[in-house]
Amino acid sequence: MKEENDLNRQAGAADSRFLTVAPQFTVADVVTTARYYVDVLGFENRGFFGSPPVFVILSRDGVEMYFSQDPAASGRTRVRGAIAYDAYFHVTGLGALAEQLTGRGATVIEGPVERVYGMRELVVEDCNGLRLAFGEDPHSTSR
Numbered sequence: 140m141k142e143e144n145d146l147n148r149q150a151g152a153a154d155s156r157f158l159t160v161a162p163q164f165t166v167a168d169v170v171t172t173a174r175y176y177v178d179v180l181g182f183e184n185r186g187f188f189g190s191p192p193v194f195v196i197l198s199r200d201g202v203e204m205y206f207s208q209d210p211a212a213s214g215r216t217r218v219r220g221a222i223a224y225d226a227y228f229h230v231t232g233l234g235a236l237a238e239q240l241t242g243r244g245a246t247v248i249e250g251p252v253e254r255v256y257g258m259r260e261l262v263v264e265d266c267n268g269l270r271l272a273f274g275e276d277p278h279s280t281s282r
Contacts, residue, residue, distance in 0.1 A: 163205035164206055164207075167211075167212045168213075170192055181239065202228065226271050229276075233261055236273060246264045246265075248270065254274075258277075
């Protein structure tokens with residue numbers, strides 16, 4: 140790992156850094172997806188693109204998700220491992236978030252639960268069958 144970091148510095152990578160990541164998913168209906176993310180998960184709709192809409196940007200607390208539309212995505216089975224998620228959100232206040240999402244009708248798959256690797260997690264499934272994990276480090280000082 141140290142050798143890799145040294146190589147990155149030598150290549151000028153020390154002058155750049157990653158700021159955020161925005162997962163992008165293909166869904167059958169971006170309007171239905173946006174409505175779900177706003178009404179149930181508490182995201183803000185940053186805007187639809189296309190007429191009729193074929194793309195939407197959603198955000199919450201500076202975290203963005205992108206969705207593009209493909210009607211053929213309806214009914215597709217998502218392939219993932221038994222203990223895998225489509226997106227993982229690092230959060231604070233997991234208990235309050237769990238209450239909020241449950242109160243808004245989110246489909247809770249599991250949690251909040253303490254994991255052997257030290258995270259406290261809540262797993263929900265969205266209207267497209269995407270598995271979203273919300274994880275909180277119970278030892279973090281940013282709580």
